[in-house]
Amino acid sequence: MKILVPLKRVADPENANKVKIAAPAGGLAPKIETTGLEWKPNPFDEYALEAALRLTENGTAVKARLGEVIVVTFGPAECDQTLRGALATGADRAIRVDVTDDQLDGDLVARALAKLVDQVKPDLVLMGKQTVDSDSNQVAQLLAAYLGWPQVTFAANIVNEDNKALKIGRVADGGQINVRVQLPAVVNVEDRVVNPKGVTSPPTPATHKYADGVRFAPLPAIMQAKKKPLEVKKLADLGVEAAPKVKYLGYEAPPARKAGVKVKTVAELVDKLKNEAKVL
Amino acid sequence: MADILVVAEIVDGIVKKPTLAAIAFARDAAKAAGGTFAILAVGAGLDAAAKELSACGASKVLVADDPYTKNYLAERFAPTVAAAAKGFGVVAFPAATSGKDLAPRVAAKLGAGYAPDISGFKAEGGKLSYKRPMYAGNAFGWMQVSTPVEVVSVRPTEFTAAEPTGGASAIEKVAVVQDDPAAGKIEFLSFDVVKSERPELTEAKVIVAGGRSVKEKFMDVLSPLADTLGAAIGASRAACDAGYCPTDLQVGQTGKVVAPTLYLAIGISGAIQHLAGMKGSKTIVAINKDPEAPIFQVSDYGLVADLFAVVPELTAAIKAAKA
Numbered sequence: 238m239k240i241l242v243p244l245k246r247v248a249d250p251e252n253a254n255k256v257k258i259a260a261p262a263g264g265l266a267p268k269i270e271t272t273g274l275e276w277k278p279n280p281f282d283e284y285a286l287e288a289a290l291r292l293t294e295n296g297t298a299v300k301a302r303l304g305e306v307i308v309v310t311f312g313p314a315e316c317d318q319t320l321r322g323a324l325a326t327g328a329d330r331a332i333r334v335d336v337t338d339d340q341l342d343g344d345l346v347a348r349a350l351a352k353l354v355d356q357v358k359p360d361l362v363l364m365g366k367q368t369v370d371s372d373s374n375q376v377a378q379l380l381a382a383y384l385g386w387p388q389v390t391f392a393a394n395i396v397n398e399d400n401k402a403l404k405i406g407r408v409a410d411g412g413q414i415n416v417r418v419q420l421p422a423v424v425n426v427e428d429r430v431v432n433p434k435g436v437t438s439p440p441t442p443a444t445h446k447y448a449d450g451v452r453f454a455p456l457p458a459i460m461q462a463k464k465k466p467l468e469v470k471k472l473a474d475l476g477v478e479a480a481p482k483v484k485y486l487g488y489e490a491p492p493a494r495k496a497g498v499k500v501k502t503v504a505e506l507v508d509k510l511k512n513e514a515k516v517l
Numbered sequence: 518m519a520d521i522l523v524v525a526e527i528v529d530g531i532v533k534k535p536t537l538a539a540i541a542f543a544r545d546a547a548k549a550a551g552g553t554f555a556i557l558a559v560g561a562g563l564d565a566a567a568k569e570l571s572a573c574g575a576s577k578v579l580v581a582d583d584p585y586t587k588n589y590l591a592e593r594f595a596p597t598v599a600a601a602a603k604g605f606g607v608v609a610f611p612a613a614t615s616g617k618d619l620a621p622r623v624a625a626k627l628g629a630g631y632a633p634d635i636s637g638f639k640a641e642g643g644k645l646s647y648k649r650p651m652y653a654g655n656a657f658g659w660m661q662v663s664t665p666v667e668v669v670s671v672r673p674t675e676f677t678a679a680e681p682t683g684g685a686s687a688i689e690k691v692a693v694v695q696d697d698p699a700a701g702k703i704e705f706l707s708f709d710v711v712k713s714e715r716p717e718l719t720e721a722k723v724i725v726a727g728g729r730s731v732k733e734k735f736m737d738v739l740s741p742l743a744d745t746l747g748a749a750i751g752a753s754r755a756a757c758d759a760g761y762c763p764t765d766l767q768v769g770q771t772g773k774v775v776a777p778t779l780y781l782a783i784g785i786s787g788a789i790q791h792l793a794g795m796k797g798s799k800t801i802v803a804i805n806k807d808p809e810a811p812i813f814q815v816s817d818y819g820l821v822a823d824l825f826a827v828v829p830e831l832t833a834a835i836k837a838a839k840a
């Protein structure tokens with residue numbers, strides 16, 4: 238199976254509350270300032286990469302690759318570092334489509350990915366359910382529509398049926414919806430896909446238990462990753478123009494919750510809930 | 518602005534609650550921008566749902582009732598929604614799991630720009646601007662869609678569910694369109710429903726949520742308190758991942774977004790991703806043995822204590838207070 242994994246770098250999600258939004262009084266800030274925050278791979282994309290690796294290997298002998306995982310990012314030159322990280326983790330090759338951060342737009346990424354799919358011809362595009370900066374949750378669905386491919390969003394578990402079809406459990410309100418999708422397809426993943434039993438793929442014996450979460454790159458792999466192919470493309474090579482369908486007018490900070498009080502006893506808490514907050 | 522079409526979310530013939538938030542958005546936005554709104558129901562066996570929706574003050578209710586759309590699949594629903602959207606300026610979906618799945622596919626078919634998961638709007642000169650949470654709720658963006666048709670999904674917790682108006686909108690049948698080439702490539706197998714006696718998380722007025730530290734006896738520890746309050750039970754990701762409770766109880770950036778009147782966070786540290794799902798709650802109570810836990814920064818009432826000692830005591834005290 239050949240799998241394309243789009244991944245994006247984001248400002249450190251663990252410190253998302255440190256973004257700065259300098260808005261003039263009564264107005265909007267022109268941008269969200271993330272200086273001082275380290276770039277990290279979007280966590281959901283790391284989950285997608287882990288799932289892609291599990292689908293293209295025998296989990297008991299991971300060195301022998303049984304398929305191909307191609308990572309792609311849209312972004313400026315610094316993003317090469319994110320791609321090298323993915324290569325060290327196990328991806329086979331990488332592509333960066335050179336765009337500036339302010340050109341980035343979910344619809345543009347989806348249209349450009351559709352062209353890239355024509356060139357790379359993957360059996361599956363596997364990605365995160367959302368980027369944790371824009372929290373949009375749109376690229377997978379847009380891409381599937383542009384390609385005329387089936388889509389499966391919020392995948393929590395994936396069973397590979399002979400590299401031809403996938404049986405997927407997707408998280409829905411009130412439970413889980415199970416579907417079978419023929420490849421090629423576009424799938425986006427939830428965090429649960431990296432549970433020890435999140436991915437089932439025939440070359441890996443049923444008795445094999447994956448570690449919980451994503452794998453880390455061993456040191457030698459980080460060195461070897463420098464030798465893996467990383468190709469840089471221009472948007473024009475894909476025949477796509479930036480033509481945004483939406484525009485951001487500006488940004489504002491969330492309303493601050495006023496600092497609450499600490500109560501000393503259960504009796505005091507119940508009294509406050511009943512008589513002050515009036516929620517009992 | 519032209520008129521707004523709300524795409525209802527219906528499962529097994531029942532209108533899901535987030536639909537009513539999307540209707541509230543459409544009603545208010547149509548009024549502010551000078552237009553009307555209609556509702557579209559897609560599914561199979563929709564008589565009761567259509568009747569219910571016709572009491573919501575819409576100009577009309579369009580109904581695509583066909584066995585082809587019995588179970589939700591984007592590939593089967595999107596062509597019908599795109600066809601029904603003709604003549605409308607805005608197509609609004611509830612930002613629930615199927616709305617979020619369907620809206621972008623419809624947007625692509627319509628060549629429309631998409632405003633995902635909106636939490637507010639403004640109308641100026643008939644043009645709508647949308648407010649939406651980003652960075653796990655640590656920033657809000659204001660955006661406009663510049664295509665002739667606009668697609669939005671509406672965050673249910675941010676709009677008060679529409680109440681029936683008493684009127685009855687005209688019900689109009691529309692045909693199901695079956696022209697998505699991908700529809701033959703995906704098959705619905707089953708829906709594993711998680712059964713619970715308690716209210717649904719996204720609909721509950723009170724939520725008792727537990728973290729990793731509640732441990733193996735998660736349900737035993739929290740159920741008496743939840744029962745006393747008529748509350749839903751929620752959880753942090755760490756509690757779900759450890760297998761202490763079903764995964765669909767997860768609240769947060771990856772889980773459910775909730776905004777009850779009362780949220781009790783018990784043994785939850787208050788990671789950014791958890792706060793993203795519950796910061797909109799009206800009153801927040803935190804019980805944690807670490808006085809520095811970040812959850813205290815967003816809670817109205819904090820109690821520094823051992824949860825295993827305090828939860829039974831709190832249950833008894835609330836019972837007494839309510840008696």
Ligand SMILES: Cc1cc2nc3c(=O)[nH]c(=O)nc-3n(C[C@H](O)[C@H](O)[C@H](O)COP(=O)(O)OP(=O)(O)OC[C@H]3O[C@@H](n4cnc5c(N)ncnc54)[C@H](O)[C@@H]3O)c2cc1C
Pocket residue numbers: 280281369428727728729730752753754755756767768769770771772773783784785786787788789790791794804805806807810822823824825
């Ligand atoms: C991409 C991504 C998405 C995520 N999405 C979510 C999400 O949707 N929801 C979510 O919740 N998390 C999410 N997380 C995980 C999140 O970062 C935290 O790891 C998680 O919320 C921590 O759960 P916790 O508070 O239960 O556990 P911990 O952080 O381990 O906290 C346990 C708390 O319990 C307290 N405690 C311990 N013993 C007791 C006791 N006896 N009595 C009282 N207090 C006690 C401790 O002081 C501590 O504060 C996500 C992470 C990532 C990377």
Ligand SMILES: Nc1ncnc2c1ncn2[C@@H]1O[C@H](COP(=O)(O)O)[C@@H](O)[C@H]1O
Pocket residue numbers: 242243244245279281282309310311312341343346363364365366367368369371372373374375376377
């Ligand atoms: N700039 C980008 N480069 C590569 N992949 C991206 C980019 N933006 C979004 N994606 C992919 O699209 C998924 C969904 O993102 P979004 O719809 O923006 O929330 C992400 O998890 C990524 O896999």
